[in-house]
Amino acid sequence: RVITLGSGEREGSISVIGAVSPPGGDFSEPVAQNTLRIVKVFWALDSDLADRRHFPAIHWLRSYSLYVDSIRHYWESIGKGWYELRSRALALLQKEAELQEIVRLVGPDALPQQERAILEGARMIREDFLQQSAFHEIDTFCPEKKQYEMLRIILKFFDKMVSAINKGIHIEDILKMKSIELIARMKIVDNEKFEKEFKKVEKELEKEFESLIGG
Known part of the structure; x- marks a missing residue:
């Protein structure tokens, strides 16, 4: 100052x-x-x-x-557990990078189900959260609360995906879910209405996983 x-x-x-x-x-x-x-x-x-x-x-x-610890308190006021979400997202991206050499050699389909889940979770973070269009009237700016909720929902989907795979669900069935497309479109949801719309997305993914595991 x-x-x-x-x-x-x-x-x-x-x-x-x-x-x-x-x-x-x-x-x-x-x-x-x-x-x-x-x-x-x-x-x-x-x-x-x-x-x-x-x-x-x-x-x-x-x-x-190097300011992460300095601004941690502020971001925690935006959304509880922000630091943990950030750390988990970075860890997932790091795991994806470690798998890339294997993917180049044998292709993603040859990987175990859990590792394919890591690739899908990291892809969602890269494309649905980190990627941004400066020319889109909504995506050009993203409020902090919206950023937090987007990342929280993506990681919630990832957790449920891993849990479903552990219960015997094939990842190909998970990748057919409608909620994957809804998550991809979160970034272009109106910044004034995102909280209501995100609740619908979260409800849809919960319903789809319950149906998949229960069915």
Whole structure:
């Protein structure tokens, strides 16, 4: 925080933003390292994500923030359990990255059911939560509460998917669920009406899993 000089006492903050583009993406070179020493938040832009039309093209595993603990109390006021949700989402994305080499060799269909569930859960986080369109009138901005609820519902679906697989349900049957499409569309639900609509999504996924396991 800073207090500016001049007439009229004004208080504000200063943000230091550094942009580096090292040759070959080598972040060990001096300019990149010096920038990383100054800033406490790092957004790693990824050309592969941009080529796949995934925007913002920020790599979720290479990027980081040293302010997480500082803002934890604020985010917990937005939604209880935010820190745990964030940690679980990152862990799921990390597990997906670890499985990619196997997927490239044998394909996803050859994986055990539980590992296919990890791939599906991570896909939902990437495409239905992290991916965003700056040109869509609703998706261009997402309120904090909506972000929290989107991630909570995605991870709830993942938990129920894993539980269903443990009870003998095949993942192919789970992937046919209507609620998967409803979850994918959460990002474009009107920001003024999302709480009501999200309750419908949550109710639908609960009903579908109950029907699948009970049937």
